[in-house]
Amino acid sequence: MKKILLGTTALVGAVLVSQAALADAPKVTVGGSSEFEAGLLSGDDQSGGQVNATPNNGQSNRAFYTRNEVSLKVDGKSDAGLGYGSEIWLQADTSGDQNGRGVNATRTFVYLDGMWGRVEMGSNYGADDTLKVDAGTIARATGGIDGDWRFFANNRLGNPFIATSDLPINYGATGTGLSGAGTFGGGTPNGFGNQSTENINKVTYYTPKWYGLQAGLSYAPNDSNRGQTLGRTDHGAPITVGGATGGVAASTISSAHDIWQGGIGYNGQWNQVGFGLSATGEHGQADATSYHDLNAWALGAKASYLGFSAAGSYGDWGKSLRTGTSVSTNRFWTLGGAYEYGPYGLSVTYLGSKYDNAIASTDKFRNIVVGADYKLAPGLTPYAEVAFYNEDGQGTGHGVDNSGQLFLLGTQLNF
Amino acid sequence: MGRYFGTALSFCSIHPIIGTMHPTRLLVLSSCLLALLAACSENSGVSEPGKPQDIKDVRRESRGSLVGDGGFGVMGGAVKDDETAKSPIGVNGFLWRATLDTLSFMPINQADPFGGTVLTDWYEDPKAPGERYKVNAIILDKTLRADGIRVSVFKQKLDGTAWRDLPVDDHLARKLEDSILTRARHLRIAQLGH
Numbered sequence: 001m002k003k004i005l006l007g008t009t010a011l012v013g014a015v016l017v018s019q020a021a022l023a024d025a026p027k028v029t030v031g032g033s034s035e036f037e038a039g040l041l042s043g044d045d046q047s048g049g050q051v052n053a054t055p056n057n058g059q060s061n062r063a064f065y066t067r068n069e070v071s072l073k074v075d076g077k078s079d080a081g082l083g084y085g086s087e088i089w090l091q092a093d094t095s096g097d098q099n100g101r102g103v104n105a106t107r108t109f110v111y112l113d114g115m116w117g118r119v120e121m122g123s124n125y126g127a128d129d130t131l132k133v134d135a136g137t138i139a140r141a142t143g144g145i146d147g148d149w150r151f152f153a154n155n156r157l158g159n160p161f162i163a164t165s166d167l168p169i170n171y172g173a174t175g176t177g178l179s180g181a182g183t184f185g186g187g188t189p190n191g192f193g194n195q196s197t198e199n200i201n202k203v204t205y206y207t208p209k210w211y212g213l214q215a216g217l218s219y220a221p222n223d224s225n226r227g228q229t230l231g232r233t234d235h236g237a238p239i240t241v242g243g244a245t246g247g248v249a250a251s252t253i254s255s256a257h258d259i260w261q262g263g264i265g266y267n268g269q270w271n272q273v274g275f276g277l278s279a280t281g282e283h284g285q286a287d288a289t290s291y292h293d294l295n296a297w298a299l300g301a302k303a304s305y306l307g308f309s310a311a312g313s314y315g316d317w318g319k320s321l322r323t324g325t326s327v328s329t330n331r332f333w334t335l336g337g338a339y340e341y342g343p344y345g346l347s348v349t350y351l352g353s354k355y356d357n358a359i360a361s362t363d364k365f366r367n368i369v370v371g372a373d374y375k376l377a378p379g380l381t382p383y384a385e386v387a388f389y390n391e392d393g394q395g396t397g398h399g400v401d402n403s404g405q406l407f408l409l410g411t412q413l414n415f
Numbered sequence: 416m417g418r419y420f421g422t423a424l425s426f427c428s429i430h431p432i433i434g435t436m437h438p439t440r441l442l443v444l445s446s447c448l449l450a451l452l453a454a455c456s457e458n459s460g461v462s463e464p465g466k467p468q469d470i471k472d473v474r475r476e477s478r479g480s481l482v483g484d485g486g487f488g489v490m491g492g493a494v495k496d497d498e499t500a501k502s503p504i505g506v507n508g509f510l511w512r513a514t515l516d517t518l519s520f521m522p523i524n525q526a527d528p529f530g531g532t533v534l535t536d537w538y539e540d541p542k543a544p545g546e547r548y549k550v551n552a553i554i555l556d557k558t559l560r561a562d563g564i565r566v567s568v569f570k571q572k573l574d575g576t577a578w579r580d581l582p583v584d585d586h587l588a589r590k591l592e593d594s595i596l597t598r599a600r601h602l603r604i605a606q607l608g609h
Binding site: 032076125129146214265373378379380381412414 | 476
């Protein structure tokens with residue numbers, strides 16, 4: 001035994017030479033994207049009539065939209081093999097971010113990673129956002145039900161709806177994501193989820209991927225703590241969401257602190273069939289007294305085979321940050337299918353939701369989005385998208401509907 | 416954390432079937448499920464750092480980039496021109512020198528810088544007579560890549576007056592490859608002046 005061990009010593013000794021230093025030279029990378037979209041809406045305007053029904057005396061039915069981001073990424077590795085770096089996504093448009101996520105940048109964070117996992121610290125997405133699976137995961141063009149239709153559509157009712165497949169913090173529920181009437185052409189998707197609290201300051205830990213399985217957990221001290229703004233209110237007044245319609249009181253929702261966002265995701269392959277699963281959740285303490293804490297969850301799944309894919313999800317906001325006993329029906333579900341062939345892609349995605357309003361009735365929302373895109377050249381992708389959405393108010397003073405059809409044509413350039 | 420957090424994960428505890436299962440059976444079922452997940456995993460069981468991305472980033476990256484994946488580098492990091500051979504030999508210069516450095520304790524039988532092959536002669540450690548080793552190293556590419564070197568190790572044991580071939584653990588060849596790659600990286604860093 002000793003001779004065998006000694007016999008390998010010389011060879012083993014060779015492999016022990018120069019094992020210490022693994023450092024890589026840090027690198028700085030610049031990238032980003034530039035998008036242009038043209039939107040044409042057929043549907044209700046803010047006052048109940050049709051958009052563009054009265055030329056020069058009402059809302060126009062068409063607008064152009066741009067979105068430009070510049071990313072700065074710094075990546076390095078220490079002698080001990082610790083990865084570290086930073087990402088800064090600069091907002092580069094001639095107006096402020098219509099998602100309400102920041103003035104100069106949409107994401108800024110520092111990271112550390114290694115075989116033990118990854119930690120991200122800064123103004124960034126939460127783990128329940130990055131690990132979730134739903135119909136939007138397979139959507140083409142601008143993202144289907146989670147895409148850019150929100151910037152063009154009208155939330156005529158001013159009621160709060162769950163209009164995208166997000167949990168409350170990612171939806172912007174405690175910011176302005178649920179409140180007010182979205183204005184066509186103005187671009188601010190109030191009431192349709194403007195993701196205004198999606199990038200609050202947080203610390204996130206992701207486990208390593210193990211057999212396709214990965215978990216993540218984020219902690220944010222306060223939903224108004226973003227960038228250099230150190231919002232620390234933990235007993236604030238509730239936020240009014242929605243508009244008072246027909247004399248009916250608007251809904252209220254509490255802001256939150258000590259927010260946890262987590263998820264588990266799995267991606268696997270069996271023969272030629274790919275599939276993914278996710279379970280995500282949010283928990284936090286309500287700021288206002290007598291309001292329920294933030295407790296929301298969602299489950300999602302997707303499958304793919306030879307270019308075809310299908311996905312769906314179910315999410316429940318429960319009584320998150322609401323008050324009263326008749327506010328428990330706040331949920332959404334998604335379903336979608338897509339097909340990809342070479343540079344071409346096509347998808348159909350659907351979202352349905354229910355949201356209890358202030359008068360113990362349940363407002364309903366539906367949206368079907370058909371999208372297609374084509375990789376014309378590396379980094380250049382033109383696309384088209386059509387959204388058919390419907391707001392269905394329920395109860396006294398809320399019994400009005402709004403439906404709209406939006407046609408989008410655009411192109412994205414990545415660099 | 417609130418009692419509602421992870422309700423989806425606590426579903427099993429209240430499901431009418433799973434909730435009544437014996438703990439041992441539940442453990443066996445969980446193990447089988449994990450084994451099934453492992454068999455279906457796209458990563459073949461290799462633990463690695465993960466960088467989850469929002470679907471918007473995934474969609475953006477899937478559409479490619481005008482200047483190449485990940486944007487364009489403005490400073491530091493890998494400069495691809497230095498990784499390819501500005502050297503006159505036919506394979507990556509860093510890997511070539513690193514291979515010669517790492518195997519220098521053994522007699523070199525053949526070294527072809529254009530074909531990228533280094534073949535050692537049989538080497539018997541004086542401290543362990545009766546066993547000898549031979550190493551073949553092949554450099555596969557002009558670029559410095561993790562899969563750019565392949566090492567094979569051969570082993571013989573003296574049986575009376577004749578040398579008999581013995582099986583060698585793959586682990587030894589992989590360790591030699593790692594050592595060569597590490598040395599090549601040091602040489603590159605030294606040349607780049609970092």
